[in-house]
Amino acid sequence: MSEIEDSASLQVRLAEIELEKEKLKLQEISEQRQTDLERDRMKHQHELELAKLQLEENKLSLERDKQRESVRQTGLVTAIQEGKALAEKMDTEPTFSEHRTRRRKLLPAHAIDTPDPDVVPVNSSGRPSFEDNVLSATGDSVPVRGIGSTQLNVPLHCVNLESDLVQGEVVVGVLSVLPVEGVDVILGNDLAGVLVWGDASVVVSPKPTSSGELDDLAKRYPSVFPACAITRAMARKHREYGPDHSNSSEDLDLPPQTEHTCAPEPPQALNALCDALMTEVGRALDAFEADGEIGAIVITGSERAFAAGADIKEMQNRTFQECYGGNFLAHWNRISTVKKPVIAAVNGFAVGVLHANKTIMYAM
Numbered sequence: 001m002s003e004i005e006d007s008a009s010l011q012v013r014l015a016e017i018e019l020e021k022e023k024l025k026l027q028e029i030s031e032q033r034q035t036d037l038e039r040d041r042m043k044h045q046h047e048l049e050l051a052k053l054q055l056e057e058n059k060l061s062l063e064r065d066k067q068r069e070s071v072r073q074t075g076l077v078t079a080i081q082e083g084k085a086l087a088e089k090m091d092t093e094p095t096f097s098e099h100r101t102r103r104r105k106l107l108p109a110h111a112i113d114t115p116d117p118d119v120v121p122v123n124s125s126g127r128p129s130f131e132d133n134v135l136s137a138t139g140d141s142v143p144v145r146g147i148g149s150t151q152l153n154v155p156l157h158c159v160n161l162e163s164d165l166v167q168g169e170v171v172v173g174v175l176s177v178l179p180v181e182g183v184d185v186i187l188g189n190d191l192a193g194v195l196v197w198g199d200a201s202v203v204v205s206p207k208p209t210s211s212g213e214l215d216d217l218a219k220r221y222p223s224v225f226p227a228c229a230i231t232r233a234m235a236r237k238h239r240e241y242g243p244d245h246s247n248s249s250e251d252l253d254l255p256p257q258t259e260h261t262c263a264p265e266p267p268q269a270l271n272a273l274c275d276a277l278m279t280e281v282g283r284a285l286d287a288f289e290a291d292g293e294i295g296a297i298v299i300t301g302s303e304r305a306f307a308a309g310a311d312i313k314e315m316q317n318r319t320f321q322e323c324y325g326g327n328f329l330a331h332w333n334r335i336s337t338v339k340k341p342v343i344a345a346v347n348g349f350a351v352g353v354l355h356a357n358k359t360i361m362y363a364m
């Protein structure tokens, strides 16, 4: 073979290989397209099946709603008839629920019988008999306080109620026997809104809940506790009407009270805490603390003002340095060192300063 022929056949072979490669590529592309098409086809088929199922489900739930509505209509008629009969009966025969029925013109709620498997059937007395049919049970239970504070675990059932107060399915705790004859369902306020209320009992002669015995602290410090209990109003009553008309120490068989006045009479400048007043207060506190007859100290003001705070007129011409360096108001601290209880009986304005253990608080 000549060299030319060799070269030509080589060229042909190369061309054939190139052709083969192109064929393979085309085949690959074609296969890929087929796979994509197949996948799309399967996806569409799946979606179609889902849509069919959804349609079927919608149809079924529509059918169920229709059935429920029909049951509800029947139940409504039954409940109205039962309610009317009961209301007529209650007019002649007073019962436990008469009070609330008459006042609000309500009809008692009744569980009604329906073929719906979700609903508890009622027995001939109209009471849900949950023992006969467990289909209505929700599987839950709630603790209910029984007579004498005993605790019952009451199973919850889904029942269909028709009444003036509640219509439709509700979850209720079911007892085989209810405590009041003639009452089949007791609605709480969560179901019936504010239309149900407990029978309020009015106590004509209330008695104190405590025995009237003094507690340990009161026994240990007999002079402190009665004094703490004397309010400004009681003190004023005592002052204005005398001991005969006050329910203070004599009525309560308490030790006699001593009242000391140290505020200027009549009150001036809304009891602004001027130097003279606070010096007087300090002296009074010393005396009260030393007096064994005094158990506690009540500080009060006038009707219009407890105090108007520091006396501005006294302060206005003093510099900060004068006040700070000269211990201005140092004597005010006496009130925070008194060892006996100090009670502020506040009326009207209480401006500016309160002392509490050397902490000064501003208030109004």
Ligand SMILES: C/C=C/C(=O)SCCNC(=O)CCNC(=O)[C@H](O)C(C)(C)COP(=O)(O)OP(=O)(O)OC[C@H]1O[C@@H](n2cnc3c(N)ncnc32)[C@H](O)[C@@H]1OP(=O)(O)O
Pocket (backbone or CB within 6 Å): 268, 269, 270, 272, 273, 308, 309, 310, 311, 312, 313, 329, 349, 351, 352, 353
């Ligand atoms: C370290 C301590 C600091 C502090 O305590 S700072 C707090 C200082 N106190 C104040 O800033 C309160 C000032 N007083 C008032 O803001 C008002 O008063 C009230 C809101 C308490 C009551 O007002 P209204 O009912 O209109 O009475 P009225 O006409 O202002 O006062 C009646 C008389 O009381 C005098 N007065 C009232 N507060 C003070 C005071 N803090 N210092 C001295 N005088 C006071 C007035 O001047 C006046 O007197 P006249 O009839 O002679 O004009």
